[in-house]
Amino acid sequence: MSVLVYIEINKGEVKKASLEAAVYGAKLAQQLGVNCNAIAIAEQAPSGLENCGISKVYHIQDTNAFDPMRHASAVEAAATTSGASTIIISNSYAGKSIAPRVAVRMQAGISSGVVALPVSVNPIVVKKGVFSGKAFAHVELTKSINVLALTPNSIEIESIPGEAAVESISPELSASPSYAITDTQVQSGSIPLTEAELVVSAGRGMKGPENWGMIEELATVLKAATACSKPVSDMEWRPHSEHVGQTGITIKPNLYIAIGISGAIQHLAGVSSSKVIAVINKDPEAPFFKAADYGIVGDAFEVVPKLIEAAKNLS
Amino acid sequence: MNILVCISVVPDTTTKITFTDNNSQFNREGVQFIINPYDELALTRALEITEKSGGEVTVIHVGGVENEPSIRKALAIGAHKAIRINKNPNDAQEAASEIANYAKDKGYDMILTGRESIDYNSGQVCGLLGAMLSLPSINVVMGLDVVDGQAVLTRDIDGGRETISCGLPLVASAQKDLVEPRIPNMRGIMAARTKPLEVLEPTGESNFSAHQSYDLPEPKSAVKMISPDNAGELIRLLREEAKII
Numbered sequence: 285m286s287v288l289v290y291i292e293i294n295k296g297e298v299k300k301a302s303l304e305a306a307v308y309g310a311k312l313a314q315q316l317g318v319n320c321n322a323i324a325i326a327e328q329a330p331s332g333l334e335n336c337g338i339s340k341v342y343h344i345q346d347t348n349a350f351d352p353m354r355h356a357s358a359v360e361a362a363a364t365t366s367g368a369s370t371i372i373i374s375n376s377y378a379g380k381s382i383a384p385r386v387a388v389r390m391q392a393g394i395s396s397g398v399v400a401l402p403v404s405v406n407p408i409v410v411k412k413g414v415f416s417g418k419a420f421a422h423v424e425l426t427k428s429i430n431v432l433a434l435t436p437n438s439i440e441i442e443s444i445p446g447e448a449a450v451e452s453i454s455p456e457l458s459a460s461p462s463y464a465i466t467d468t469q470v471q472s473g474s475i476p477l478t479e480a481e482l483v484v485s486a487g488r489g490m491k492g493p494e495n496w497g498m499i500e501e502l503a504t505v506l507k508a509a510t511a512c513s514k515p516v517s518d519m520e521w522r523p524h525s526e527h528v529g530q531t532g533i534t535i536k537p538n539l540y541i542a543i544g545i546s547g548a549i550q551h552l553a554g555v556s557s558s559k560v561i562a563v564i565n566k567d568p569e570a571p572f573f574k575a576a577d578y579g580i581v582g583d584a585f586e587v588v589p590k591l592i593e594a595a596k597n598l599s
Numbered sequence: 600m601n602i603l604v605c606i607s608v609v610p611d612t613t614t615k616i617t618f619t620d621n622n623s624q625f626n627r628e629g630v631q632f633i634i635n636p637y638d639e640l641a642l643t644r645a646l647e648i649t650e651k652s653g654g655e656v657t658v659i660h661v662g663g664v665e666n667e668p669s670i671r672k673a674l675a676i677g678a679h680k681a682i683r684i685n686k687n688p689n690d691a692q693e694a695a696s697e698i699a700n701y702a703k704d705k706g707y708d709m710i711l712t713g714r715e716s717i718d719y720n721s722g723q724v725c726g727l728l729g730a731m732l733s734l735p736s737i738n739v740v741m742g743l744d745v746v747d748g749q750a751v752l753t754r755d756i757d758g759g760r761e762t763i764s765c766g767l768p769l770v771a772s773a774q775k776d777l778v779e780p781r782i783p784n785m786r787g788i789m790a791a792r793t794k795p796l797e798v799l800e801p802t803g804e805s806n807f808s809a810h811q812s813y814d815l816p817e818p819k820s821a822v823k824m825i826s827p828d829n830a831g832e833l834i835r836l837l838r839e840e841a842k843i844i
Contacts, residue, residue, distance in 0.1 A: 384726030462766035582827025594831030
């Protein structure tokens with residue numbers, strides 16, 4: 285028995301969500317009294333996994349573009365080689381696309397959207413988000429092998445001794461038939477919303493897309509990602525990828541600043557797991573204030589410049 | 600081109616979520632149920648594709664008879680026929696196993712679903728079906744076209760998006776932006792009454808998981824209000840009190 289963590293690499297670096305998965309895996313392995321190993325499928329063996337509690341890093345040298353079928357077969361190979369009974373995958377876009385395939389290949393159970401370490405490991409009981417952030421479920425997994433897909437920002441990254449010794453393996457991999465990535469557009473410099481620790485979000489109160497400059501400036505000064513409410517993405521003031529809420533994405537950053545968003549139940553569903561919520565709205569009756577830690581009743585066009593100035597003055 | 604669209608039935612997005620029986624059961628009382636919004640996008644896109652290329656759209660739902668009004672709505676939107684597998688699935692794996700058993704010898708060109716259901720949010724059915732049926736699976740797509748028998752898909756990736764070209768058959772899950780959902784018209788509603796809705800008994804696997812209990816997020820302590828004239832104070836509090844920036 286052991287734990288296996290799937291590591292995603294972006295431009296040669298281990299993604300933050302994967303470091304969280306590693307720490308989660310290592311802590312779970314401690315609970316189980318077993319080793320925690322990792323699998324990375326990349327051109328180069330990953331560095332930066334030392335002190336994440338990882339014993340061994342299985343490296344499959346691969347220069348092919350990401351293909352869910354291919355990566356799932358690679359994870360299966362590493363899980364079989366290492367005798368893994370629990371496989372941890374971040375619930376990122378890539379992770380979401382391979383985790384269910386790994387479960388089927390391993391005849392395993394799966395829980396996705398896991399937000400905490402298991403309260404019990406025999407049987408394994410995990411806590412996962414349900415109803416788009418409106419509630420949590422405690423689910424018992426009944427198979428002998430299980431896949432856990434971990435919600436980003438659910439565990440603090442900390443230092444845990446681990447050698448992270450690299451072992452190259454070259455198993456036969458499956459591939460999706462006639463599958464090719466023909467174009468990739470990456471927003472350079474921006475922080476992926478699901479991984480962001482700080483998020484500045486704005487709604488219809490901004491009156492129009494031309495007024496987003498100050499939102500972006502506040503986000504830049506705070507090193508935060510930008511997000512928006514559903515009406516704003518529906519009106520195409522902002523791209524849909526920024527839409528947080530019940531039918532958008534669910535996030536759980538350390539700080540969520542909501543500017544000109546009233547806080548309808550569908551919006552709160554997507555952000556209520558944020559550690560700290562600050563709300564700026566000119567309507568003192570806005571329901572968002574009931575879910576907030578800090579509130580300012582005021583006009584965004586007057587308040588936000590003051591926030592930018594104060595944030596710039598932070599040392 | 601024949602397309603199978605998987606639909607789940609979920610509480611309306613405005614539902615206040617509560618639980619009964621010592622927090623072990625979702626309280627269905629007074630809750631309005633709808634087709635999962637993402638599944639409706641998958642259905643609409645499937646209809647657009649078959650309207651161009653010919654062929655049929657079948658919707659499949661794994662659930663009880665109480666969900667048949669939502670299945671009829673899918674028929675009213677335009678699906679040609681519907682299948683209901685008579686089982687209340689415990690999790691995505693049970694549902695996917697039923698759908699895979701049904702679909703495996705039907706030769707669908709595409710199987711579409713929503714990116715996730717808005718109740719259990721697993722987002723697994725697309726990948727599970729792909730692996731169970733040994734088909735490629737592409738999730739969270741906001742663009743789907745078929746050009747010369749090859750699918751062209753656009754999907755979200757972390758911090759961007761990518762375009763994929765993939766052979767058929769395949770499984771894909773729909774994200775917002777794929778299409779505007781259709782509202783059924785009177786003709787569709789009338790036609791839906793006589794379209795075939797076949798009920799099949801379950802044949803798939805179960806016992807992957809057991810729900811133990813639910814809980815609600817911890818209530819927030821009282822909000823600390825800051826004067827708008829002194830808005831910069833918020834930044835100081837976030838640094839010195841909350842210690843998060």
